[in-house]
Amino acid sequence: MKVLAAMSGGVDSAVAAARAAEAGHDVTGVHLALARNPQTYRTGARGCCTLEDSRDARRAADVIGIPFYVWDMADEFHEDVVDDFVAEYAAGRTPNPCLRCNEKIKFAAVLDRAMALGFDAVVTGHHARLGADGLLRRSVDLAKDQSYVLAVLREDQLRHAVFPLGDSTKEQVRAEAAVRGLAVADKPDSHDICFIADGDTRGFLDRQLGARPGPIVDAATGEVLGEHGGAHGFTVGQRRGLDLRRPAADGRPRYVLSITPVTNTVTVGPAEALDVGRVHGARPIWHGEPTPVECAVQLRAHGETFPATVRRTDDGLTAELHRPARGIAAGQAIVAYRADEAGDIVLGSATITATDRAVAAA
Template sequence: MRVLAAMSGGVDSAVAAARAKEAGHDVTGVHLALARNPQTYRTGARGCCTLEDSRDARRAADVIGIPFYVWDMADEFHESVVDDFVEEYAAGRTPNPCLRCNEKIKFAAVLDRAVALGFDAVVTGHHARLGADGLLRRSVDLAKDQSYVLAVLTREQLDRAMFPLGDWTKERVRAEAAARGLAVADKPDSHDICFIADGDTRGFLERRLGSAPGDIVDGRSGEKLGTHNGAYGFTIGQRKGLDLRVPAADGRPRYVLSITPVTNTVTVGPREDLEVDTVTASRPIWHEVSGDVRCEVQLRAHGEVVPATVSIVGSSLTAILETPARGVAPGQAIVAYRPDPDGDVVLGSATITAGTRASAHA
């Protein structure tokens, strides 16, 4: 097959490209230039969008012995990922930009262009598995599993995807990279958000949305406890950085319970008030199942799984949790898994719109 290898400049994508070539495919490497101004994105081998990453990807392609190109997708990335990130926070939601990048850039814009150019598939270094049955499964390395951020992919996109590293641990990947003479063998993994150079998410949002002072109130009494400079600087479940001027009567910490952009209000309360047992979500992407499905759901990246019963009616998904969950934030993804001896199978995903509790605390 003619295969396009998406090479981020990291060790995983380099080894994935090498393994695709070793499997006999006709492989071409491509690095995505995603920054309109690369100097504003992360540097120091920590991101996936820097000039350094582009050079590392080119060197890896040279060692592997495959053609290599750079595709400028900065405008698409800014519109689909960066602008979406800002708009979601402004609406009181908590987006996952890596998930959106996989959905809109790596497996939409890139795959569409690859198919138009005559490629049969796109290979990436994601830690996830595609079985012979075509189903997406968790990686064997659960600490590095990325099936959560890939669960937004459609059946058609998965049919043209290749994930060669799903049966490998990160340690084995690095060992293979070293054995192949790839200089990125010891390169650190990327962390945080690539387009926020200093890691200050609140500052990044304030520069784009401006200062918007509002109140922080108690979720039970309605009492004003403090003020903020922008509701977009908070997320459900947040404990630190609240700067409350009125201490709780019981001395316990408070957490963000909800964000209301219309009134620019942040509501806080005790930890138990974060608990929800029903999650609703929109835009479901569901694979080969129908009716009420008992499964396990993951409600945020690297979060714990919770047993649940999931049902879909039209464009809405509802999950009834068997065990209450905390910190369920609108804008995040809910991903459903079916336990399987060969590895948990991704049943589908949706974007969380709300979390509720059947019985409120007294």
């Protein structure tokens, strides 16, 4: 099979490309240049999309012995990921840029270009598995599982995807990289948002959207407890950074319950007010059986799962949680899983649009 290996410059994508070559596939490596101005992106090993990453990817391809190219996708990345990130925060939602990058860049723009060039599939270093049935499953390394950010992929995209690392732990991948002589064997994982050079998300959004002061309001009394510099600096469930001028009457900590961009209002309340019993999602991708279905749902990256009853609706998904979840933000994804003997299967996903309080759901 003729495959294109997306090589980020990290250890996972390098080992994935090496395994694909060792399996007898005709492999070509490609690194995605995503920064319009590389100097504004991270340098060093803390993030991804850096100049160092490009050089690391090239060296890994040389060791593996495969052709290597760099594709400039900065404009697509800026429009589909960076601009989307800013627009979502401006609308009072909390996006996941890695999820959007997988959806719009790695498995849309890249896959489309690969197919046009005659490749059969795209290989990536994601920690996830594809079963013989074509269904996406969790990685055996649950701590590194990335099925949540891949659950936006359609069936036709999954048919042209290869995830060679799903049966290995991260420790095994690093050990294999060392044996193969790949210099990235001990390279740290990336954790931060790659296009925010200093790691200051709020500062980045301030520069993009500007200061826009507004009230911080108590949900129960309607009393103005303080002022913020921009509603985009907050997310549901946040406690730090509220800087309330007046404490609540009961003296208890307050958390962000909701963000209303139209009135530029941040509403706060006690922790238990964050508990939700029903989650609504739009833009569904569904691979599973007819609904309603009893399953588990994950509501944030690397978050816990909750038993739920999931139903398809005319325009999305609704999950009735069997126990409350706390601090669920619109803009994240709801991903439904079903457990079987081969591991958790991704049934489908949707983008969270709204939640209902646990008491109301009960």
